Structures are given as structure tokens and as C-alpha cells.
Amino acid sequence: MAGSFEVDIREIAALATKVSGAQPIVKKSLHKAARAAGFAVEGNAKITAPVDKGYLKANIRTGNPRQSGISTTVEVTSHAAYSAAVHDGRKEVRPVSARVLAWHGEDGMVFSMKSKAVAANPFMDRGLKSSEGQIIQAFDQALANTLRELGL
Numbered sequence: 001m002a003g004s005f006e007v008d009i010r011e012i013a014a015l016a017t018k019v020s021g022a023q024p025i026v027k028k029s030l031h032k033a034a035r036a037a038g039f040a041v042e043g044n045a046k047i048t049a050p051v052d053k054g055y056l057k058a059n060i061r062t063g064n065p066r067q068s069g070i071s072t073t074v075e076v077t078s079h080a081a082y083s084a085a086v087h088d089g090r091k092e093v094r095p096v097s098a099r100v101l102a103w104h105g106e107d108g109m110v111f112s113m114k115s116k117a118v119a120a121n122p123f124m125d126r127g128l129k130s131s132e133g134q135i136i137q138a139f140d141q142a143l144a145n146t147l148r149e150l151g152l
Contacts, residue, residue, distance in 0.1 A: 007037075007139050009071075012146065025149050030072040031065050033142035038062035038074035040134035045076065045127025056080045060124075078124065089120030 009030065016026040042062045049057040059079040066073045078087070093115040095101050100111045 007135070009139075012143060015146070015150075019150055019152075022146070022150055026146055027067060027072075029142040029146045029149075030139075031067060032145075033138040034065040034072040034074040035062070036138040036141075037131070037135040038065070038076050040131040040138065041076045041124075041127050043127075044130045044134075045078070045124050048126040048130070049078075049123040050086060050121055056083060056086060059083070060127075076124070076127075085118060086121050087124055088122075090118050092117040 012026055012030070016023040039062050042060055045060050046057050049060060051057055056078060061077060061079060063075040063077070077083075080086075093101065094113070100113055101115055102109055102111050104110070
């Protein structure tokens with residue numbers, strides 16, 4: 001259920017190696033840009049997420065950016081247990097070793113001979129796609145801030 005994107009930062013990375021003292025400034029800017037990009041994806045995924053009681057939408061979260069050298073990664077995930085089934089869909093479920101399916105519902109136990117198939121609703125992918133402009137803007141701003149801070 002994870003979507004991802006890459007931002008070409010080769011020019012910023014080259015700048016960080018060529019200009020004395022630039023690396024910590026570049027890392028800080030990339031961290032900030034990745035966080036802003038993650039929040040953009042989170043917000044747009046929440047807008048496109050299906051809502052019954054709001055639990056799925058409320059559990060879409062942006063993690064803290066992780067850095068390895070000049071590379072920065074941020075994850076936006078949905079922590080609801082059924083997120084993958086909603087996002088990716090699932091086929092019909094029938095009992096295998098029992099005569100009926102059983103689970104805890106809102107009003108007690110629910111019994112059924114089958115659970116119908118669910119069509120995919122890729123809300124996280126839509127959130128990522130609709131965030132494209134905001135992601136580019138976040139990294140453009142990071143580059144501008146880096147150049148300003150370095151006096152270039």
C-alpha cells in the first residue's frame with residue numbers, strides 16, 4: 001500500500017560537497033522539505049480517504065524524516081488495521097475450516113456464510129498524486145533557503 005516518489009537532489013548534493021560548511025545546511029533543508037512533502041501527502045490522502053466513522057482517515061500519519069548521508073526519506077502510512085484491504089481491495093472471503101465466518105461487530109458477534117469482495121480504493125495513491133505540485137514546491141523552497149543561507 002505504499003506509494004513513493006523520488007526527488008532528484010544531485011545538484012544540491014554536489015553543492016553540499018563543493019561549498020565548505022554546506023552539508024549541515026543542506027541536510028536541514030532537505031529534512032524540512034521532506035517533512036513538508038509528507039504532510040502534503042498526508043493531508044491529500046485524508047481528503048480522498050473513504051469515511052464511515054473517520055477511523056481510517058484519522059490514522060493516516062506522517063513519520064519523522066530519516067536521513068542517510070544526503071538522502072532523506074519520509075513515510076506516510078495509514079495505521080488502521082484494515083487500510084490495506086480498503087486501499088488494495090480484497091476478494092470474497094469464505095470460511096475454510098468452519099461453517100461460517102464470525103467476527104466482533106458494533107452490536108456484538110456477526111456471523112456470515114461469506115464476506116463480499118471489496119473493490120480497491122487507492123486513497124493513498126491519489127493523495128500522493130495530488131500532492132505532486134506541493135512536493136516540488138517544498139523542495140524548490142528548500143533549495144532557495146539553502147542558497148540564501150549559504151549567501152549564494
